Amino acid sequence: MKKENYRQVGSMPSKTSASALESAFRMLTQRDHTRKELAVKLRQKGFDHTTIERALARCRELGYLDDAKTAAMIAGHLAERGYGPLRVRQTLGQKGLDDDLIEQALARCGDEEAQVLSARCLLEKKASRLNREADPWKRRQKAYRFLAGRGFVSGVINRAISDV
Missing domain, CATH: 1.10.10.10 (Winged helix-like DNA-binding domain superfamily/Winged helix DNA-binding domain)
Incomplete structure (x- = not known):
C-alpha cells in the first residue's frame, strides 16, 4: 500500500509578523542592535521587507530599539x-x-583634553614595550602609529607623545 503524500504546495512555514517580532526580541535580549543591524539579521532569516518594517516599528514603540x-x-x-x-x-x-x-x-x-589624557594612559600601559626601543625618534613613531591605530587625531597624538 502506498503512503499518501501530504505535502502541500508551498508547505514552507510562513514567515509571519509574529515570528519576525519574536526573532527581533530574541536578538535584542542578547545585545542592543541598531535598526539597520536588526533589519539585516531579520532579512537573513528570510523575512520580507514589510514584515521586517512592522517588527522594527513595534520594537521602537516598545522602546527596545533606540x-x-x-x-x-x-x-x-x-x-x-x-x-x-x-x-x-x-x-x-x-x-x-x-x-x-x-x-x-x-x-x-x-573634549580634546580628555582624549589627550586617555591617549597618555594608553601610552603608560605600553611604556615597557615602547622603552625597549633605544632610538627616541623610532619610539615616538611607534607611539604615534599605536595611537593613530586606536583612532586618535594627530593633534591629540602629538600632545600625548610630547614627553615620549
Missing part, C-alpha cells in the same frame, strides 16, 4: 576602552547609524 541610545552606549564603551573619535566614528558608521546620531554620540569621547 539608535540614539545604542550609539551613545557604543561610543561610551569604546571611549572607556581607549579608542579615539576616529575609531568610534568608523564603528558607528559600520553599524548603519546616520551622521547626526554619530555626531551626538561622539560627545562621549570627551
Whole structure:
C-alpha cells in the first residue's frame, strides 16, 4: 500500500509578523542592535521587507530599539576602552547609524583634553614595550602609529607623545 503524500504546495512555514517580532526580541535580549543591524539579521532569516518594517516599528514603540541610545552606549564603551573619535566614528558608521546620531554620540569621547589624557594612559600601559626601543625618534613613531591605530587625531597624538 502506498503512503499518501501530504505535502502541500508551498508547505514552507510562513514567515509571519509574529515570528519576525519574536526573532527581533530574541536578538535584542542578547545585545542592543541598531535598526539597520536588526533589519539585516531579520532579512537573513528570510523575512520580507514589510514584515521586517512592522517588527522594527513595534520594537521602537516598545522602546527596545533606540539608535540614539545604542550609539551613545557604543561610543561610551569604546571611549572607556581607549579608542579615539576616529575609531568610534568608523564603528558607528559600520553599524548603519546616520551622521547626526554619530555626531551626538561622539560627545562621549570627551573634549580634546580628555582624549589627550586617555591617549597618555594608553601610552603608560605600553611604556615597557615602547622603552625597549633605544632610538627616541623610532619610539615616538611607534607611539604615534599605536595611537593613530586606536583612532586618535594627530593633534591629540602629538600632545600625548610630547614627553615620549
